Amino acid sequence: MPGVSKWGIFCSITALLLCRLRVTRHGVFSSLFFFLAGLSWAMLQSQLQLSQQLTEPVQTSFRVELTDLPRVSSQKITFTASDIQTKHRYLLSYYQQHNEPMPVFIPGLIYHLEVRLKPPHGLANGTGFDRQKWLFRNRIHALGTIQSVQATEDRSHTPMAYINQWRMQLSTVIKQHFNDPEVNALLHALSIGDQSYFSAEDRKKYLNTGTAHLIAISGLHIGMVAMIGWFLASGLFLLKPVTFISKPTLQVCLGLIAAGVYASLAGLSISTQRALIMLAIWGWYRWRRRPGFVWDVLCSSLMAVLLIDPLNVLDAGFWLSFGAVAVLVLAFRGRPVKRSKWHQLVSMQWVLLVGMLPLSVVIFGNVKLLAPLINLIVVPVMGFVLIPLILMMLIMASVTQAVPEWLCWLTETTSDHIIGLLGSVNQWSWIHMDWTIGQPSQYLLLILGSLLLLLPQVMPQRYWGWLLLFLALLPTARDDLPVASFRVTQFDVGQGLSVLLETRQHRMLYDVGASHDSGFNMADAVLIPFLRKQQITHLDRLVLSHQDNDHAGSASHLISHITVSDVMGSHLRHTPCVKGANWDWDGVKFEVLSPENLYPYLGNNSSCVLRVSNAKHSLLLTGDIEEPVEYRLSQWSPALIRSDVMLVPHHGSKTSSSKAFLDAVNPSLAINSAGLYNAFNHPAETVRERYQQSNISWLDSQSSGRLVLQFGEQITVWEFIPENPRIWRTKKPG
Numbered sequence: 001m002p003g004v005s006k007w008g009i010f011c012s013i014t015a016l017l018l019c020r021l022r023v024t025r026h027g028v029f030s031s032l033f034f035f036l037a038g039l040s041w042a043m044l045q046s047q048l049q050l051s052q053q054l055t056e057p058v059q060t061s062f063r064v065e066l067t068d069l070p071r072v073s074s075q076k077i078t079f080t081a082s083d084i085q086t087k088h089r090y091l092l093s094y095y096q097q098h099n100e101p102m103p104v105f106i107p108g109l110i111y112h113l114e115v116r117l118k119p120p121h122g123l124a125n126g127t128g129f130d131r132q133k134w135l136f137r138n139r140i141h142a143l144g145t146i147q148s149v150q151a152t153e154d155r156s157h158t159p160m161a162y163i164n165q166w167r168m169q170l171s172t173v174i175k176q177h178f179n180d181p182e183v184n185a186l187l188h189a190l191s192i193g194d195q196s197y198f199s200a201e202d203r204k205k206y207l208n209t210g211t212a213h214l215i216a217i218s219g220l221h222i223g224m225v226a227m228i229g230w231f232l233a234s235g236l237f238l239l240k241p242v243t244f245i246s247k248p249t250l251q252v253c254l255g256l257i258a259a260g261v262y263a264s265l266a267g268l269s270i271s272t273q274r275a276l277i278m279l280a281i282w283g284w285y286r287w288r289r290r291p292g293f294v295w296d297v298l299c300s301s302l303m304a305v306l307l308i309d310p311l312n313v314l315d316a317g318f319w320l321s322f323g324a325v326a327v328l329v330l331a332f333r334g335r336p337v338k339r340s341k342w343h344q345l346v347s348m349q350w351v352l353l354v355g356m357l358p359l360s361v362v363i364f365g366n367v368k369l370l371a372p373l374i375n376l377i378v379v380p381v382m383g384f385v386l387i388p389l390i391l392m393m394l395i396m397a398s399v400t401q402a403v404p405e406w407l408c409w410l411t412e413t414t415s416d417h418i419i420g421l422l423g424s425v426n427q428w429s430w431i432h433m434d435w436t437i438g439q440p441s442q443y444l445l446l447i448l449g450s451l452l453l454l455l456p457q458v459m460p461q462r463y464w465g466w467l468l469l470f471l472a473l474l475p476t477a478r479d480d481l482p483v484a485s486f487r488v489t490q491f492d493v494g495q496g497l498s499v500l501l502e503t504r505q506h507r508m509l510y511d512v513g514a515s516h517d518s519g520f521n522m523a524d525a526v527l528i529p530f531l532r533k534q535q536i537t538h539l540d541r542l543v544l545s546h547q548d549n550d551h552a553g554s555a556s557h558l559i560s561h562i563t564v565s566d567v568m569g570s571h572l573r574h575t576p577c578v579k580g581a582n583w584d585w586d587g588v589k590f591e592v593l594s595p596e597n598l599y600p601y602l603g604n605n606s607s608c609v610l611r612v613s614n615a616k617h618s619l620l621l622t623g624d625i626e627e628p629v630e631y632r633l634s635q636w637s638p639a640l641i642r643s644d645v646m647l648v649p650h651h652g653s654k655t656s657s658s659k660a661f662l663d664a665v666n667p668s669l670a671i672n673s674a675g676l677y678n679a680f681n682h683p684a685e686t687v688r689e690r691y692q693q694s695n696i697s698w699l700d701s702q703s704s705g706r707l708v709l710q711f712g713e714q715i716t717v718w719e720f721i722p723e724n725p726r727i728w729r730t731k732k733p734g
Contacts, residue, residue, distance in 0.1 A: 038306065038310070042310035042311075042313075045309070045311060046310075046311070049136060049139055050730060052088060052141050053119060053120055053136075053141050053142070054119045054120070054141060054142035057116065057117065057118045057119070058117050059114075059115075059116050059117075059147075060114075060115060060117060061112065061113060061115065062083050062085065062086075062113065062115070063083070063084040063085070063110055063111065063112050063113075063152070063154075064081035064082060064083055064084060064090070064092075064110070064111055064113060065082055065084060065107075065108075065109075065111075065156040065158070065161060066079050066080070066105060066106075066107045066108075066109075066111075066161075066164060067079075067080045067081060067082050067089065067160060067164075068080045068164065069107065069167055069168060069192070069194055069267065070105045071194075072102070072196070073196075073517070074096075075095060075096040075517065076094065076095055076096070076518070077094040077102060077103070077105060078091070078092070078093045078094075079091075079092060079105060080140070081111075081113075084110065088142070089139055089140050089141055090117070090140065090141060090143070091135070091140050091142075091143050091144070092113070092115065092143075092144040092145075092146055093143075093144070093145055093146065094145075094149065103149045105149075106168070107161055107164030107165050107167075108155055108156055108162070108165045109151055109152070109154075109155060109156070110151075110152045110154040110155065110156060111149060111150065111152065112149075112151075113144075113146050113148070113149055113150075114146070114147040116144060116145045116147060117142040118142065118143045118144070118145075119142060119143075119677070120132055120135040120136065120143060121677060122134075122135065123492045123494060123525070123526060123705075124492050124705030124706065124720050124721050124724075124729065125491055125492050125526050125530060125705060125720065126530075126706060126720055127526065127530045127533055128525045128526050128529045129525060132728050133314060133726070133728050135728070136311075136314070136727070137311050137314040137728075138270070139311075160268070163264050163265075163267070163268070164267065166265075166398070167192040167193075167194075167267065169397075169398075170191060170192055170265070170394055170397055171188060173393075173394075173397040174187050174188060174191065177403055177408045178408070178411075178412060180412070180416075181199070182415075182419050183412055183415045183416065183419065184197055185197035185198045185202060186215065186418070186419065187411070187415065189215045189217070190217065190382075190386065190387060190390055191265060191390050191393075191394055192265050193216075193217045193265065193266030193267050193272070195215060195216065200518075200519025200520075201519075204426075205422055205426045206422065208426050209368065209370070209371070209374050209422045209425050209426055210368030210370065210371025210374060210375065211371070211374060211378055211422060213320075214375075214379070214382060216271065217262070217263075217265075217266040217269065217271070218272065218275060218321065219271065219274065219278065219321045220379075220383075221262070221266075221383075221387065222259045222262060222263055222275035222276065223275065223279070224383040224384075224387055225258050225259050225387065225391070226255040226256065226259040228258055228387075228391070229251075229254040229256070229257060229259065230251045230254065230255040232254055232258075233247070233250040233251040233253070233254040233255065234247070236250070237250055237251075248286050248287065252286050252287050255279070255283065256276075256279060256280060256283055259276060259279055260276060262391070263275070263276050265394070270309075270312070270315065270317075271315075271321070273308075274317070274318065274321060275321070277301060277304050277308065278297075278325075281297060281304060282297050282301070294329050295329065298322070298325055298329060301322075302322055305318070314728075316363050319359055319363070320356070320359060323359050324352060324355075324356060327351060327356060327454065328348065328351060328355075330355070330454055331351040331355065332347075332348075332351070349372035349373075349375055349376050352372070353371065353372045354453050354454060355450055357446060357450050357469070358443065358446045358450055361446065362437065365529065365533060370425065370428075374421075374422070374425060378421070378422070381414065381417075381418060382418065386411070386414045386415065386418065389407065389410055389411045389414060390411060392407060393411055437472070437473075439476060442473075443472075445468045445469075445471050445472035446468075446469065446473070448468050449465040449466070449467075449468030449469035449471075449472060450469070451465070452464060452465030452468065453465035453466070453469075475535060480504055481502060481503060481504045481586075481710075481712075482504065482712060483504055483586055483587045484586065484587030484588060484614045484615060485503070485504070485588075485710065485712040486501060486502060486614065486711050487500075487502040487709070487710045487711070488500070488501055488502075488619060488645075488708070488709045488710075488711070489501075489502075489530075489706065489707070489708050490647075490671055490673055490701065490706065490708075490709075491513070491526050491527065491530070491673075492526070492704075492705045493513035493514070493522045493526055493673065493701075494513070494514070494522075494675035494676075494678070495514070495651065495674060495675030495678040495679075495680070495682070496511070496514045496522060496550035496551060496553075496673065496675070497510075497511040497513065497545070497550065497551050497623070497647075497651075497673045498510070498511050498512050498522060498527060498554075498673075499511065499673075500531075503587075504586040504587075505585070505586055506540045506541075506585040506586060507536055507538070507539050507540055508539065508540055508541040508542070508543065508590075509527070509539055509541075509542050509543070509558075510543045510545065510610065510621055511543070511545050511551040511552065511623075512527060512542070512544070512551070512552060512553070512555050512557075512558050513526065513527070513550065513551070513553065513554050514549050514550045514551075514553040514554065515549065515553035515554045515556075515557060516553075521554040521557045522553075523555075523557035523558040523561070524554075527554070527558055527562075528557075528558065528561050528562065531562060536562075537563060538562070538563045538565070539564045540565050540585075541564075541565065541566045541567075541568060542555065542558070542559070542564045542566070542567045542568070543567075543568045543569065543608055544567065544568070544569035544570070544571070544574065544577075544608075545569070545577075545607045545608045545621070546570055546603065546604065546606050546607045546623055546624060547569075547571065547601070547603075548603070548604070548624065551623065551624070552569070555567070569608065570595075570598050570608070577592055577595075577598075578592060578595060578597060578598060579592055579593060579594055579595065579596045580592065587615075588612060588613070588614050589614070590610060590611075591610070591611045591613075592608060592609065592610055593609045593610070593611055593633060594608070594609040594629055594633060595607070595609075595629075603624075604623070604626055605625055605628060605629045607622065607623025607624045607625045608621075608623055609622055609623060609625060609629070609633065611640070611641065611643060613643075614712075616711070616712070616713060617644045617645070618642070618643040619643055619644070619645045619646070619647075619709075620641060620643035620645070620646045620647065620667070621647045622646065622647050622648070622649040622650075622656075623649070623650075624649065624650040624651075624653075624656075625649050625650065625656065626649070626650060626653070626656050627655060627656060627658045627661075630649065630656065630658050630660070631658070631660065631661070633661070634660050634661050634663075634664035634665075638664040641664055642664070642665060642666055643665055643666075644667060644668055644669065644715060645667055645668070645669045645671065645709060645711075645715065646665050646667040646669075646670050646671075647671055647672075648670050648672035648673075648683065648687075649661075650682075651672065651673060651674040651678075651682040651683065652672050652674055652682045652684055652687045652688070652700075653680070653683075653684065653687070654684045654687060656687075657687045657690060657691070659690060659694070662690065662691065662694050662696065663694070668696065668697060669696065669697045669699065669715070669717070670691055670696050670699070671699045671700070671707055671709075672698070672699070672700045672702075673700075673701045674700065674701065674702060675702075676702045683700065699717070699719065704719035704720065704721055704722070705719065705720035705721040705724075706719075706720040707719055
């Protein structure tokens with residue numbers, strides 16, 4: 001979707017008004033009216049966000065207040081903040097320098113910051129997490145690196161400031177009473193909605209066991225707490241009935257109050273706001289005793305959520321939460337209750353597995369087969385034991401500033417049992433299966449199969465749904481490349497490099513991108529999701545051009561998930577990547593042109609230079625070589641390095657891409673991999689001009705995202721960003 005123009009909004013509103021004139025006379029126009037009304041509202045909100053986003057990097061200073069709790073790691077502090085003057089929201093990071101003590105950021109205080117701001121951006125590959133979409137949806141106007149910090153004497157008196165101060169105090173209490181890192185992380189997540197204490201391995205464990213939704217305070221948790229308030233009201237009314245308030249009214253009020261307090265503890269995140277809206281509308285129906293079907297409540301909630309914020313449609317949680325409720329309503333509404341509560345709970349998990357199968361495959365790309373069984377055990381324990389214990393602990397900590405030892409012991413014991421169960425299940429390698437859905441016919445079969453299985457048992461032939469699901473989840477045949485052809489995929493891995501090369505029967509990866517101390521790495525974020533989507537479970541070779549983190553940092557993460565037959569590189573335990581090594585796969589020739597030896601290790605200039613060619617065309621992969629190696633290669637044998645397409649050396653650094661080297665290679669196309677707004681200013685403007693003066697076409701991951709080139713009779717090029725326009729990637733004039 002391209003950018004929303006003011007003229008587009010004007011035309012939509014004009015059509016809306018014209019349509020509104022006919023609503024009262026012709027009911028057929030009513031649907032069109034409301035459709036245009038919703039479309040115009042969404043366009044206005046999108047345009048507002050686009051107009052406020054930063055368009056180019058700037059160095060600036062401003063006064064801010066924190067809008068969430070800071071996330072602290074060993075060398076980094078990250079938080080969202082709001083500009084006191086403009087009210088713009090920023091995602092800011094402070095990096096520790098020279099082992100100096102880290103500053104303490106306290107919600108409620110006003111800080112004067114010197115910041116280097118960058119426009120919102122992220123990786124563009126079509127798989128994995130889309131950070132730019134997340135930033136747009138959460139109305140982040142810029143990303144910033146803090147240069148200097150000065151706390152002022154001013155304080156913020158907004159409700160969120162007081163809520164965040166309360167959350168920080170409770171975080172301190174949790175840290176004081178619970179030393180186990182996993183228990184500490186779980187309690188922080190379930191009490192104040194802070195997931196920053198989970199390690200990367202912890203997150204994988206919850207993902208693998210299908211319980212990741214349980215560590216993010218969302219509709220399920222808010223509903224559980226509302227139920228506690230509901231039962232509390234029933235107990236109070238049973239003990240002392242009163243006449244000035246009805247029992248349903250008291251139940252609704254206490255349920256909403258409990259849910260509201262718990263949502264506040266979670267920082268009033270988007271998912272908790274959505275749950276509160278749904279509960280409030282349901283409570284309104286109950287309070288007014290208004291006759292209405294469950295579908296009325298669901299549709300009213302849906303309309304209210306989208307009216308308040310139409311950008312909710314960009315949340316996977318939006319579709320999952322409303323989808324889950326819709327599936328349960330479809331499956332159980334109107335059916336007589338004849339079986340035990342336990343049987344109903346088991347049926348509910350089964351219905352959710354089948355009914356949410358289409359969304360799960362589309363959003364996550366996999367289905368956890370044991371997730372219903374695990375949730376059947378964990379959800380009741382968490383909802384009726386752990387969360388009440390946590391709430392009791394938090395209430396005591398807020399009122400008396402002390403927590404009894406017995407309560408801490410119960411909370412920790414319950415948490416240990418949940419963590420231990422998930423840890424045991426996570427050791428089973430077959431707990432989840434990955435399916436790839438790529439054809440429209442597969443989506444249709446998946447949806448039809450799920451709907452058939454959700455129909456009442458009296459419906460004949462409903463079990464044909466199993467056959468439809470089986471057919472939908474059958475692996476589709478991949479397009480085989482012709483003999484002597486090869487496909488090159490350059491991933492968008494930010495400031496780094498990773499290139500997949502495929503022949504008819506072989507797969508090779510050249511570099512893997514970076515890995516960071518936080519646990520974030522390009523293998524988990526980009527490469528593994530893409531390879532699984534393409535049904536690639538085995539690599540014949542992994543070539544690590546050299547040992548720099550931005551090229552080889554994610555190697556261990558990749559190898560732990562994807563089978564690799566051979567690793568070639570400059571490390572002692574690798575197959576040496578030196579001049580003279582060559583092999584032939586399916587009529588495609590691979591030749592290593594540099595380095596001549598691995599010792600001494602020369603960093604960038606020890607990069608493995610690889611030429612890939614067929615009878616018609618050739619590609620030169622250059623790693624991070626600099627001018628000394630370029631000179632040696634150009635003088636050694638220009639005929640051997642001449643190529644149609646060349647990877648720009650060293651991300652477009654000024655130390656590479658000499659004129660003599662470009663003349664020797666003489667490519668028609670150069671492709672570059674560099675992070676958008678990177679700290680090194682790659683690619684250098686002088687380098688870009690040098691390629692332009694040599695009449696070499698240029699493509700860059702910064703503007704193209706993932707790049708795919710196919711070498712056959714002709715060279716075809718495909719760019720992800722131009723082929724997949726999205727409003728959050730709209731280019732705006734600076």
